[in-house]
Amino acid sequence: EAQVTQNPRYLITVTGKKLTVTCSQNMNHEYMSWYRQDPGLGLRQIYYSMNVEVTDKGDVPEGYKVSRKEKRNFPLILESPSPNQTSLYFCASSRLPYNEQFFGPGTRLTVL
Amino acid sequence: QQQVKQSPQSLIVQKGGISIINCAYENTAFDYFPWYQQFPGKGPALLIAIRPDVSEKKEGRFTISFNKSAKQFSLHIMDSQPGDSATYFCAASTSGGYSTLTFGKGTMLLVSP
Numbered sequence: 256e257a258q259v260t261q262n263p264r265y266l267i268t269v270t271g272k273k274l275t276v277t278c279s280q281n282m283n284h285e286y287m288s289w290y291r292q293d294p295g296l297g298l299r300q301i302y303y304s305m306n307v308e309v310t311d312k313g314d315v316p317e318g319y320k321v322s323r324k325e326k327r328n329f330p331l332i333l334e335s336p337s338p339n340q341t342s343l344y345f346c347a348s349s350r351l352p353y354n355e356q357f358f359g360p361g362t363r364l365t366v367l
Numbered sequence: 368q369q370q371v372k373q374s375p376q377s378l379i380v381q382k383g384g385i386s387i388i389n390c391a392y393e394n395t396a397f398d399y400f401p402w403y404q405q406f407p408g409k410g411p412a413l414l415i416a417i418r419p420d421v422s423e424k425k426e427g428r429f430t431i432s433f434n435k436s437a438k439q440f441s442l443h444i445m446d447s448q449p450g451d452s453a454t455y456f457c458a459a460s461t462s463g464g465y466s467t468l469t470f471g472k473g474t475m476l477l478v479s480p
Binding site for chain 2: 296298313351356361
């Protein structure tokens, strides 16, 4: 089954404790992206990757890091999480950015 | 600067009615306009998309209307059903280079039985 998987689905952590949210896709897509979804603000792009070792900032990259060492994986790293990073995070992939994007199930992160 | 403005923020429609969600964009280079549907607890999923070479695209009960001169596009849901209750996002992108999708803020649709 073609899918994007994210782990964990739910995470409660404390300020400053480094965490990684994993994202993996099995569709051999070149393009992958991370979004955060907040009430009233819609989907805002954090980082995206056009291919392996090619990443770029989206609209709200502060406080986040990403890496793309393999085509299928695109982890999101929060080196020192803060409460304003409490949000619902989605990973997405597509063959090209203007093709249909397939979204993962989401990761709900709470930073205390 | 918000590049894609979506309205209304929320919408209540009776079963069988027509739901209309509007979006306006600023970047005239945009040439790909998808709509995504998101159910509670799920990730968004592509519903329907249009490119500016046509003014309308219909898939079942869902229609996108596109007005290039006004830089506006809208989603019409005919014969709205309770199962259509979801959050809808419009988006826009250019189809080349390092383009990315820019999403509107979303519309929460509730179709009452």
